[in-house]
Amino acid sequence: MVRNMNYNSDYIQKLVEELSHLPGVGHKSAARLAYHIINMPKEQVKHLTDTISDARERVRLCSVCFNLTDSEVCPICGNSKRNHGQIMVVENPRDLAAYEKTGRYEGVYHVLHGAISPMLGIGPADIKLKELIKRLEGDVEELIIATNSSLEGEATAMYISKLVKPTGIKVSRIASGVPVGGDLEYTDEVTLLRALEGRVVL
Ligand code: ZN
DSSP: OOSOSOOSOHHHHHHHHHHTTSTTOOHHHHHHHHHHHHHSOHHHHHHHHHHHHHHHHHOEEOTTTOOEESSSSOTTTTOTTSEEEEEEEESSHHHHHHHHHHSOOOEEEEEOSSOOBGGGTBOGGGTTHHHHHHHTTSSOOEEEEOOOSSHHHHHHHHHHHHHHGGGTOEEEEOOTTSOTTOOGGGSOHHHHHHHHHTOEEO
16 A cells, blocks of 8 residues: 555544544535644533533433433422323434423423334334323323424324323324424424414314
8 A cells, every 4th residue: 555544643533533433424514623622722622522521420310201301300309380191202312302492382391302213113112101101190281292394203193092092191293284204303392382382183
């Protein structure tokens, strides 16, 4: 070989490779980030890596709704002013954050951490569905299904509705004002509110 692939530092190459595993970061961006990090003051790099480790180490799932939290129970589940009889089912913590940002929803949540997808081999047992059914043994008046309007989101909504209906608990689905296939987290607040207010009973 005339030219060596590794013309600078093994450490930089390794850093570029690790960074390029992050979502949305291609090889070019990874290289840019790596060179940026190498030029940062050492204390700043330490602060960044500590922040990443702490977040990974400390953040866990709420034992009630499975939202991401720093404590056993998340601030929403721990808030007695919220309506604990109204549970909104979302696919992931980012969707929950989108609804929370509207500031208008007063119920609580249940985060499934995924959606049923036969194509990807994700079945009901692979998401937090058992946990949802267990919660329904408590005092629940309404279940609002706010899964995405993707194929998987719709399949999951259908599955939950069939499962819950016999219990007599009201099951509703957010209105289809949310763009088809559009992730909830990218939907604006007005659209989310309209979807919530226009929800239909299943
Ligand atoms: Zn919670």
